[in-house]
Amino acid sequence: MLKLDFHPSGRHFLQIPGPSPVPDRILRAMSLPTIDHRGPEFGALGLDLLSKIQKIFKTENPVIIYPASGTGAWEAALANTMSPGDKVLMFETGHFATLWHKMALRLDVQPEFLGLPGYEGWRHGVQADMIEARLKEDTHHELKAVCVVHNETSTGVTSDIAAVRKAIDAAGHPALLIVDTISGLASADYRHDEWGVDVTVSGSQKGLMLPPGISFNALSPKAIEASKQAKLPKSFWAWDEILEANKNGFWPYTPSTNLLYGLNEALDMLLDEGMEQVLARHQRWAAGVRAAVEAWGLEIQCLDPSVYSPVLTGVVMPESVDADAVRKIIYERFDLSLGMGLGKAKGKMFRIGHLGDCNDLTLIATLGGCEAGMKLSGVNLKGSGVTAALDYFAANPLNAGKR
Numbered sequence: 001m002l003k004l005d006f007h008p009s010g011r012h013f014l015q016i017p018g019p020s021p022v023p024d025r026i027l028r029a030m031s032l033p034t035i036d037h038r039g040p041e042f043g044a045l046g047l048d049l050l051s052k053i054q055k056i057f058k059t060e061n062p063v064i065i066y067p068a069s070g071t072g073a074w075e076a077a078l079a080n081t082m083s084p085g086d087k088v089l090m091f092e093t094g095h096f097a098t099l100w101h102k103m104a105l106r107l108d109v110q111p112e113f114l115g116l117p118g119y120e121g122w123r124h125g126v127q128a129d130m131i132e133a134r135l136k137e138d139t140h141h142e143l144k145a146v147c148v149v150h151n152e153t154s155t156g157v158t159s160d161i162a163a164v165r166k167a168i169d170a171a172g173h174p175a176l177l178i179v180d181t182i183s184g185l186a187s188a189d190y191r192h193d194e195w196g197v198d199v200t201v202s203g204s205q206k207g208l209m210l211p212p213g214i215s216f217n218a219l220s221p222k223a224i225e226a227s228k229q230a231k232l233p234k235s236f237w238a239w240d241e242i243l244e245a246n247k248n249g250f251w252p253y254t255p256s257t258n259l260l261y262g263l264n265e266a267l268d269m270l271l272d273e274g275m276e277q278v279l280a281r282h283q284r285w286a287a288g289v290r291a292a293v294e295a296w297g298l299e300i301q302c303l304d305p306s307v308y309s310p311v312l313t314g315v316v317m318p319e320s321v322d323a324d325a326v327r328k329i330i331y332e333r334f335d336l337s338l339g340m341g342l343g344k345a346k347g348k349m350f351r352i353g354h355l356g357d358c359n360d361l362t363l364i365a366t367l368g369g370c371e372a373g374m375k376l377s378g379v380n381l382k383g384s385g386v387t388a389a390l391d392y393f394a395a396n397p398l399n400a401g402k403r
Contacts, residue, residue: 014356018203020206081145089112094155123157143175146178148180150190192218
C-alpha cells in the first residue's frame with residue numbers, strides 16, 4: 001500500500017491567505033478541558049468574549065458568534081435581513097463576491113451583480129460611484145441591501161467601505177449595507193460603527209489567527225429592526241434567540257467551547273498588542289512583499305495602489321507561465337503552500353498570505369521559496385525579491401509587539 005508522507009522535517013510554511021498559521025499560545029488555550037456550556041464559568045467566559053470582540057469590530061452594538069465557517073455567516077446575514085424575492089445589489093470584485101452572489105440566488109433572494117468587466121475587473125476594488133448611480137435609479141427602493149466584500153481574498157484588494165456608505169447616503173437610499181470582512185478583520189482597518197455598516201460578516205481563520213470553525217455577524221440597530229420583518233427561513237442562524245441567550249453569556253445551542261477558548265486568547269493577544277500596532281505591522285509586511293514582487297519585475301494582481309491589501313499579495317505570472325505549475329513546484333520542493341488563483345484568475349497568479357502567526361523571517365523564507373520555485377519553473381526574474389524585502393524590513397523597523 002502506498003504511504004504518503006505530508007509531514008517532512010521542519011515546520012510547514014502555510015502562507016495561503018487563510019486559514020492562517022495558529023500561534024502556539026492559542027493552540028495551548030484550545031487544549032484546556034471542555035467545561036459545562038450551561039455553567040457559571042462558561043457564562044463569565046461568554047460575557048468577556050462578547051465584550052472583547054466588539055473592540056475588534058470597533059462597535060458598541062452586538063456581535064453574534066456562530067460555530068460555523070464564514071460561509072455560514074454569509075447566509076446568516078442574508079437570512080436575518082431578507083425575505084423571499086427581495087432584491088439586493090452586490091459588487092463583483094473577485095471569487096468570493098461571486099460565491100456570495102451564488103448563495104443569494106440559492107436563498108431565493110434576487111441579487112443584481114455590478115462590476116467592472118472581465119478578469120481586469122478583478123484587479124480593482126468596489127466602485128462606489130457605480131453603486132451610487134444604480135441606487136439613484138432605484139426610485140422605488142426595491143433594492144433592500146448593498147453587499148460588498150471588504151478584503152477580497154482571491155485578489156488582494158481592500159475596498160473603501162466608507163466610500164460605499166457615502167454613496168448610499170448620497171443616493172438617499174434606505175438599503176442596508178452588508179459587508180464581508182472575513183479576511184480583513186484584525187489585519188486591515190475596519191470600523192463597523194463609524195462606517196455605518198449594518199451587518200459585518202467575518203471568520204476566525206484569518207486575522208484572528210484561529211483554526212476555521214467560528215464566524216461572526218456584527219449588527220447595527222437598523223439591521224436588528226430589519227430582522228423582525230425578514231421572512232427567509234432560519235432557525236440555527238436566527239439572531240433573536242442568540243441575542244437573548246448572549247445577555248448572560250450563553251448560546252441557545254451547544255457552542256464550540258474549545259474554539260472559544262482560542263478566541264479568548266487571540267483577543268487578548270490582539271488587544272494587548274494594540275490594534276493600531278497590529279494593523280501597522282500588517283501594512284509593513286505587505287509593503288515588504290510588494291517590494292519583492294517589484295524587484296522580481298512581476299505585476300501585482302491589484303492594479304490600484306490605494307487599495308493594496310495588507311493581508312495578501314497576488315503575484316501575476318507572465319502569460320506563458322502556468323501559476324499553478326509554479327505553485328506545485330514550490331510546494332513539492334520547499335514545503336510551502338501558496339494560495340492559488342481562483343475563478344477568472346485561475347492559472348494566472350498565486351497569492352502570498354502575510355497574516356497570522358508570522359514575522360519578518362517567516363516572510364523572507366516564504367519569498368525565498370517563491371523565488372527559487374519561479375527560477376526552477378523558468379520564470380525570468382529581473383532581480384532578487386528576497387534582497388529587496390530584507391532591505392525594506394531593515395529600513396522600516398517596527399516593534400512586533402507581544403507574543
